[in-house]
Amino acid sequence: MRTLTYAQAVNEALAQALELSEDVVVLGQLVDTSGVFGTTKGLVEKFGKKRVQDFPVSENLMTSAGMGAALAGMRPVLVHHRLDFMVYAMDPIVNWLSLWRLKSNGQSRLPVTIRTVVGKGWGQGPQHSKSLHGWFAHLPGVNVAVPATAHDAKGLLLESIFGETPTIILENRSLFSMEEVVPENPYRIPFGQAAIRRRGQHVTVAALGIMVPIALRVAKQLAEESIEVEVLDLRTVSPLDRDTVLKSVAKTKRLVVADPAWRSVSVAAEVIAFVSEKLGRDLASNPTRVCFPDSHTPMSAPLEASFYPDDAAMLSAIRSVL
Amino acid sequence: METITHAAIRQSGRYSRLKIEGLSMELLRGLYRGMVRLRRCEEALMVQYRVADEIRCPVHFTIGQEAVPAALGLLLRKDDFLYSHHRCHGYFLAKDAPMGALFAELFGRTTGANGGLAGSQEISMPSHNFFSGAILSGALSLAAGSAFAFQYKGDDRVALAGFGEAATEEGIFWEALSYASVRKLPLVYICENNLYSMYSAQVNRQPADDLSKRVQAFGVRTFTLFGNDPVAAYEALREAIEYARKGGGPCFLEFYTYRINAHVGPESDDYINYRPADEIEFWKSNDPIALFEERLDHAGLLGRSERELIVAEIDEEIDEAFQFARNSPMPADVDLEALSRSCESPFAERHLPLSSVGDFDETQPVAVLAPY
Numbered sequence: 001m002r003t004l005t006y007a008q009a010v011n012e013a014l015a016q017a018l019e020l021s022e023d024v025v026v027l028g029q030l031v032d033t034s035g036v037f038g039t040t041k042g043l044v045e046k047f048g049k050k051r052v053q054d055f056p057v058s059e060n061l062m063t064s065a066g067m068g069a070a071l072a073g074m075r076p077v078l079v080h081h082r083l084d085f086m087v088y089a090m091d092p093i094v095n096w097l098s099l100w101r102l103k104s105n106g107q108s109r110l111p112v113t114i115r116t117v118v119g120k121g122w123g124q125g126p127q128h129s130k131s132l133h134g135w136f137a138h139l140p141g142v143n144v145a146v147p148a149t150a151h152d153a154k155g156l157l158l159e160s161i162f163g164e165t166p167t168i169i170l171e172n173r174s175l176f177s178m179e180e181v182v183p184e185n186p187y188r189i190p191f192g193q194a195a196i197r198r199r200g201q202h203v204t205v206a207a208l209g210i211m212v213p214i215a216l217r218v219a220k221q222l223a224e225e226s227i228e229v230e231v232l233d234l235r236t237v238s239p240l241d242r243d244t245v246l247k248s249v250a251k252t253k254r255l256v257v258a259d260p261a262w263r264s265v266s267v268a269a270e271v272i273a274f275v276s277e278k279l280g281r282d283l284a285s286n287p288t289r290v291c292f293p294d295s296h297t298p299m300s301a302p303l304e305a306s307f308y309p310d311d312a313a314m315l316s317a318i319r320s321v322l
Numbered sequence: 323m324e325t326i327t328h329a330a331i332r333q334s335g336r337y338s339r340l341k342i343e344g345l346s347m348e349l350l351r352g353l354y355r356g357m358v359r360l361r362r363c364e365e366a367l368m369v370q371y372r373v374a375d376e377i378r379c380p381v382h383f384t385i386g387q388e389a390v391p392a393a394l395g396l397l398l399r400k401d402d403f404l405y406s407h408h409r410c411h412g413y414f415l416a417k418d419a420p421m422g423a424l425f426a427e428l429f430g431r432t433t434g435a436n437g438g439l440a441g442s443q444e445i446s447m448p449s450h451n452f453f454s455g456a457i458l459s460g461a462l463s464l465a466a467g468s469a470f471a472f473q474y475k476g477d478d479r480v481a482l483a484g485f486g487e488a489a490t491e492e493g494i495f496w497e498a499l500s501y502a503s504v505r506k507l508p509l510v511y512i513c514e515n516n517l518y519s520m521y522s523a524q525v526n527r528q529p530a531d532d533l534s535k536r537v538q539a540f541g542v543r544t545f546t547l548f549g550n551d552p553v554a555a556y557e558a559l560r561e562a563i564e565y566a567r568k569g570g571g572p573c574f575l576e577f578y579t580y581r582i583n584a585h586v587g588p589e590s591d592d593y594i595n596y597r598p599a600d601e602i603e604f605w606k607s608n609d610p611i612a613l614f615e616e617r618l619d620h621a622g623l624l625g626r627s628e629r630e631l632i633v634a635e636i637d638e639e640i641d642e643a644f645q646f647a648r649n650s651p652m653p654a655d656v657d658l659e660a661l662s663r664s665c666e667s668p669f670a671e672r673h674l675p676l677s678s679v680g681d682f683d684e685t686q687p688v689a690v691l692a693p694y
Binding site for chain 2: 021056061064065068070095096105106107149159164178181188195220
């Protein structure tokens with residue numbers, strides 16, 4: 001049983017994708033030299049500068065160019081060290097990639113994968129830490145994944161590269177060193193399938209990204225009090241696995257959504273909305289959200305630490321619905 | 323005329339440098355046919371636009387700007403990619419995409435190039451490698467990506483993009499130009515400088531009428547021409563396309579021209595008084611079709627009866643395109659959500675096994691980030 005870190009799993013997925021098809025290229029600033037926190041390390045040595053190309057500081061162009069290359073039959077992977085810089089690319093994402101399949105009446109396929117790292121900790125501050133998965137999920141026509149573990153990071157990345165839909169994958173920097181058993185062969189995880197990480201009958205916690213390890217730790221702690229928490233890892237927010245959430249809440253009748261993003265108009269809000277639409281009358285208590293405050297991230301260490309919900313915040317949220 | 327600018331063109335009076343000597347009849351015929359086909363097509367659509375309220379989308383007509391698309395139509399290969407913007411009918415026809423698919427798209431019918439989902443300003447025809455969109459400059463940056471793919475694959479294909487001078491006011495234009503120059507991409511940019519962005523003159527928006535000079539600073543080869551001369555357009559485009567195809571790198575062509583019709587729609591917008599009447603008259607007297615016909619008459623080539631035959635043939639094609647559009651069904655019961663996203667992954671399914679959930683150990687520590 002071989003374990004890899006999250007960063008190594010992403011790296012392995014990229015290497016295997018480059019091996020599987022000549023149509024795959026990895027583009028991004030310094031993908032050939034910096035290693036992007038280990039995720040592109042060694043790729044240029046193995047596949048050369050043609051397949052793993054540095055790109056100018058032109059996020060907007062890189063994204064449109066990725067789409068233009070996909071229209072010409074390629075499967076580009078675009079890499080951003082920080083999501084915040086990728087906001088330069090909102091035009092190609094919003095005005096072109098997301099609507100192209102509809103506008104072409106289903107004739108065009110756009111296998112463009114956008115990998116973007118979200119910073120957390122060590123004073124990343126408001127311009128290095130935004131997690132805009134809720135924004136992107138609001139757009140029809142784009143797949144959005146927030147993998148929490150090494151196994152999922154590899155499988156979702158491969159599925160995206162060899163799928164047919166433009167995809168944005170948000171990887172939180174703080175997860176990069178976490179390990180998991182990862183199969184050596186290439187494999188895929190379909191979008192729109194949540195993972196049931198822990199079974200329980202008293203309360204459902206639907207978690208995403210960095211909130212998943214927190215939810216699991218707290219669930220283990222509560223099990224000692226005979227409170228059984230069902231922990232769902234949503235994994236992809238577009239498409240969203242509504243069925244798995246509904247099935248779980250139908251059983252537990254209690255819901256906590258843990259979404260690593262601002263609270264308002266968020267994926268967390270969407271989850272509570274669709275659960276309320278289907279099961280509102282059956283709920284035993286008001287659902288609640290564990291999210292970031294509706295504020296940008298402060299730099300100073302104590303403020304930063306209090307900005308991100310911790311185990312105690314999760315514990316109190318779960319207790320509030322019991 | 324040493325330096326070409328809009329002012330210099332006005333100053334030098336009616337254009338007199340159109341040369342057709344030594345050109346093949348096939349080329350003359352092709353250029354004439356291409357221009358007249360686009361003109362008749364636009365005029366017919368303008369007439370029909372309001373009649374029965376069948377065209378319910380913004381249409382940006384292109385009367386007066388026929389020379390460049392006509393020339394381009396004779397030079398493109400089917401496997402070249404052509405990107406365009408909202409004023410795209412000339413480019414659509416230049417890529418040999420069928421007129422019926424254009425008309426049906428404007429009519430919102432299922433047989434339109436995009437099943438009626440895109441309309442005039444965003445029409446595409448992937449089977450003909452033709453793509454357009456209404457957000458200024460977006461398409462020209464896609465062209466850079468296609469050029470990248472052609473170079474990567476070692477194809478001798480060229481990616482081209484047509485746009486107006488206002489598109490160069492977006493930052494993405496310069497990003498693309500810089501990248502294309504660094505990578506020597508097989509990319510041809512065709513800028514039709516028609517002086518106005520909607521109702522705003524270039525002088526209000528740009529420091530000077532010297533776009534080609536600015537582009538040259540990026541190490542990109544430029545061509546600057548009077549844009550209503552179809553022969554000059556043909557020769558410059560041919561040279562630029564060959565240069566890009568042979569690996570010379572990107573080219574930028576600036577064609578000085580003028581839009582006679584309104585920015586959008588079939589009615590005149592000159593009631594806004596955004597452009598002087600004598601300027602409009604000047605450009606009407608430099609109509610590319612009239613200039614060309616004059617030279618043909620002078621040289622005794624492609625006589626009146628031959629030209630009438632060409633026009634009759636075109637009019638028949640236009641009639642058929644209208645019939646095709648009108649006889650085609652409106653879309654119904656389209657699953658828009660399903661159409662927005664492909665849920666199929668045939669390649670992934672073929673090559674990769676499924677895996678469900680890993681065995682995640684939640685007791686391990688979260689990363690303590692080092693300074694970076």
